Amino acid sequence: MIIRSGVLVAALAGLAGAAPLDPNSAAARVAGGALLDGQAYADAQALSDRIGQRLAGSAAAERAVEWALATMRAAGLKNVRREPVKIPRWLRGDERAEIVAPASLPLHAAALGGSVGTPKGGLTAEVIEVATPDELKTIGERARGKIVLFNKPMQRTRGFEGYGAAVGARGRGAVEAAKVGAVAALIRSVGTGPGRLPHTGATRYDDQVAKIPFAALAAEDAELLHRLLASGAVKVRLELGAHVASDVESANVVGEVPGREKPGEIVVIGAHLDSWDLGAGALDDAAGCAIALEVGRLTAAVGGARRTLRVVLFMNEENGLSGARAYAEAHKAELSQHAAALEADGGAGRPTGIAVVAPAATPAPSLPLVTAWAAPLAALQLDAPRVLDQGGSDLRPLQSAGVPIVDVLQDMSSYFDWHHSAGDTFDKIDPHDLALDAVAYAVMAFAAADAPERLPPSPPPPRW
């Protein structure tokens, strides 16, 4: 779909019973600017193609920080700065996985973020397969001394639903497997894609439970183990060089469009600068950084809003949310003056809807407000506005402090084909879809910053 600015403005004025849109309005100017003079695609390319993977703590992540500072300044943002973040530096090292019995067959595997390594020389053990960590309860002693394989395919959905249902096993799999005596764990990649790609992602340990190595397998290799297990024992050798090095000083990158009337009230538009190390972090989250920067650039170009719009590019969303925590801590005193926060961390699929975080049980008073703010987006044919229980990961500490969270939902049907894998490269981004994302985020962020009224506080986020 290619929409030219004039067409969009005309459509905005005519569709879905929306009031005619003044072409001089901020929404019209923002939409036109994003579509005809957008820098989002170029910014996403700069991060993906010229910096590439930028695992928190790496030299490339520091290059991304420098790039973000320069890009914010060029975008006309003010008060552009680093805000320090301490990174517990995890390193992948060399890794190798293979089936050694009943035949010698290579496996495409990648350690999960935060995983410990194997002993030098690797470990070899029989594999025992379960669908989910919960199923381990029925396994009893049979997992002792073995490598547990969690093998449940993720479902493809338009939103986060499929991922949400599958990712829990990646977070707690090592702990649950260690509890039943396993020596290591493998998980079918939490992803929907083809191409024999392992998809990494963060995992967690519990200090009360032995820490065992945990790696993702390409879907094809999980299927292979499943087929071989159907007719007998299978032994796997796993050698992971993953380890943690000394902490590194890094930074969130922050820039602002100062508010015209209430500069002390703040609307945050965030994204995360860091990425996993296997791909180029194009969809996750160069696209989001590009969207957030575009929102800042466009808001500055239209002369700013009533409140301050603050662009925050967080460091280390992927492997521990260090930047998110550092931001909340550094800005503790002004969190009550955060009128709203949004994070673009859902790839580059076109916008499908908007949402606000509110208690599920009551009619949300914030819903009519964000619905009105989204009115200029009628031409995008979005779904009816929704209530969610959380927004982007980096916003969790803000949500815990009650900051109102607004979200733009995007089409994620193909996002998880590449997410956290070597396939997350710039070619996966469609420039027109990305421009539409920038329009949607810009309209919502600008409205939150410019509206006379403020959203009520968000409820705390659900436990992970």
Added chain:
Amino acid sequence: MIIRSGVLVAALAGLAGAAPLDPNSAAARVAGGALLDGQAYADAQALSDRIGQRLAGSAAAERAVEWALATMRAAGLKNVRREPVKIPRWLRGDERAEIVAPASLPLHAAALGGSVGTPKGGLTAEVIEVATPDELKTIGERARGKIVLFNKPMQRTRGFEGYGAAVGARGRGAVEAAKVGAVAALIRSVGTGPGRLPHTGATRYDDQVAKIPFAALAAEDAELLHRLLASGAVKVRLELGAHVASDVESANVVGEVPGREKPGEIVVIGAHLDSWDLGAGALDDAAGCAIALEVGRLTAAVGGARRTLRVVLFMNEENGLSGARAYAEAHKAELSQHAAALEADGGAGRPTGIAVVAPAATPAPSLPLVTAWAAPLAALQLDAPRVLDQGGSDLRPLQSAGVPIVDVLQDMSSYFDWHHSAGDTFDKIDPHDLALDAVAYAVMAFAAADAPERLPPSPPPPRW
């Protein structure tokens, strides 16, 4: 699509104006057997999952030979034997490719089969991009000292057309690049698939021209180089450990269903046992081996045909056609008694048509014959029979000797997504499509072996 045998037989009898099919006919029994008691899927799995990659000359290729001998015997074939083939053993070694300027970015690359390695420690040079070897003529001295990138996407087609148009550059790219002074060459993978997979495949040298290293790049990485080259020089470091070791003795595996009336006349149904080393060689060519074995098994089960049906599983189709040449040499004296040859080497997509090799210019007298042989396949809704100028690669030496070549065409729309890459794994095979393939090959091979008449000789194959 799931077709049960009874339904198929009924359909065969009723559709497309075909004469009613006698359920006691060989065609009906073969179709029913392939669908209800087929071993093709299990055989393809055994080769893919339990032997895996079987590069000619490797220990795994020898395990494949042993497996094929045992499987032929279990299938009821007679005169099961090895026929010796000498393999010039090519080894990949360790390999690594990366962009070193304007930024440090990894590339997903794999040496092409037969490529020489780089000097120890690798080589680093600027990249110059062309679409095809022909375009090098317009480049002149600008390629000297550089790494040539051939970057033309392969088109997705239902048959071999897309591959045929793209693969020439893989064959002659190193020679053409060396002629203009390049120090190495890269090619965008000849494939249609996603997942950042390099697709290997054979390349050739010319003894009159310097031999330079030649590797395939994942499509994503070819696109990345293209984007970076749009704004300046790009340097790549390439380190390929590829080398040739001492020759190895290996074998074609041959088994027969002796002819009832003319045992000295032979119909060959072939496939190739070897595979490339990156994947499991499931589509290429465990599927074909499974089809050929099924044709042998079913022909034996229906009591054989008038002529001898000979199943030949060739060694080293991929990297030099050594087995094909060895077969033609060993059977030189009886090639005139080869009534026909077919090779299953087009993956596991369902059958779409049949073809016969004949001169293009004249009305082919063989076309009405194979059309009649294909009549029992009416229910498969095949395209009208076609004339081709060649069949499977292993049949080239036979075609050169005039052996009539018959082909079953298959849907290859997704075949080249995985062909010659790590993605060529067993999960890509659909059991029902594979069974339909076995039916089509069995009906055609049985007809060639049982028909009163013989096909006229094939014209020689076109030059590569």
